[in-house]
Amino acid sequence: MDPLSWTGAAGAILNPLLAATxxxxxxxIVSMTVLSFFTPAHTLQSNPDGSLVQQGGIYGLSEIASKYTLFALLAVLVAYIVAGVVMPYGNAGILGAISKQFTPVWIALVITFALSITFKRRLGIYGKLFDNIVGMVGFGLVMFWVFTAVFVGVFDMIATHDPLSQLSGLKNKVPGVPVPGAEDMAPGSHYLLGGDNLARDVFSRMIHGSWIVIQIAPLATMFAFMVGITLGLPAGYFGGRFDTALSFLANLILAFPVILLFYLLVTPEMVETGIPTYMAAVLFIFPLVFFAVLLNSRYHTQPSIRTPLLVVVLGAVGWIYLSLISQPGTVFNFMPGALDLFDIPGGILVVFVSVVFVNSPTIYRIVRGLAMDIKTRDYVAAAQTRGEGSWYIMxxxxxxxxxxxxxxxxxxxxxxxxxxxxxxxxFGLGLPPESPDWGSTINAGRGLLSIYPHPALVPAIALLSMVLGLNLLADGLREESLKD
Structure with a gap:
């Protein structure tokens, strides 16, 4: 079986179009940049009736040209994806085969965008995001990796090989190399993005790495926000010694360089002491406290609703909490196997706890500052006049x-x-060395970077695109939130 080229038969048409666009x-873009130094962006021209009309001039023409050439470029890129999905496997080359593997992701993205744009006026700040080009691009990048992680982690789709399996003869092979023994042109017959230094499929490891990121980063950040909100609101609202003590502890933690603090928390010597397990028991209880106070403050005058709601919600959250901290071989190994909802590997738990611990002080300071500012507003004074409790107001x-x-x-x-x-x-800390997470994969491929760049380059691009998407999404949300 022959190796795949990058674009296959589709490249005969699409490659020249891509180069031209x-x-x-x-x-x-260059013309618009150069003209911006010599010509005004817009000029005003007076009409016979005395009205003024804005003229773009030559700079305006270059601005329009850049806009439409960008649309043309995006259309060609979409054509690559469509060709890969529609054409038989291999006819559109490596890019087409990858596009075909991502078919569930494309469908999910189209449905998400279609529904979001259709009902954006009813979706609050999320709906306003679709009036912002930067925010939409960021949202698309983020949701691409979210859907990828879900489809590979939950439904075992997209990836063509096991991320840990090694095939003889495919060590450091280039993208598109056929798998020994494969007879038919079908998914799994090639290493689409080549093999790494242990003859593992780079494409499949990149895909499975997204599942690790989506499992840890958003959930750990959410837990950190629970800690920061639960402590930051009363600190900013009440002030006094409570605020002073918590702020001192937060500043004490923030005084450590973040990377060094991470290294300290995930080193094997620290894990052996059991300190991360005790930290998990303390930090993971904050969501329980948050939901308890949230529901009690809202329904404290309606005990018939409050009591059953608290029992159900706190029972579920408490069960999750006990399952999270219950780990074999530790002092918290008390959950029977039939009731334990999670079997979290020790390395992932340590990394999870470290992310929560490092981020919580910064979030605390942000929430505290916002509470100190907002508590002076008129609607807060109105709530105090109505006799609302402090936690209700917060x-x-x-x-x-x-x-x-x-x-x-x-x-x-x-x-x-x-x-x-x-x-x-x-740096090989926290997660197992064979883990397909993007950092470990980059580290494994960097040794031969000058000769075989693809094992390190592929996960690096994945990491870059994920973080870029989050930053663009944050920019879009910031712009829209300022319009409220």
């Missing part, structure tokens, strides 16, 4: 009005967590 886009008056900055920070912090996970994996 790329050149046109670059020329238009959770149902202050927190909703702080959602804009917190949502933006949440997106950015997931990106930071993703980078930290990659850094830990690169």
């Amino acid at each position: 790329t050149l046109a886009f670059v020329v238009s 959770l149902w008056e202050i927190l909703p009005n702080a959602r804009g900055p917190l949502i933006v920070d949440f997106c950015l912090r997931i990106g930071y967590a993703t980078i930290l996970l990659g850094t830990l994996g690169f």
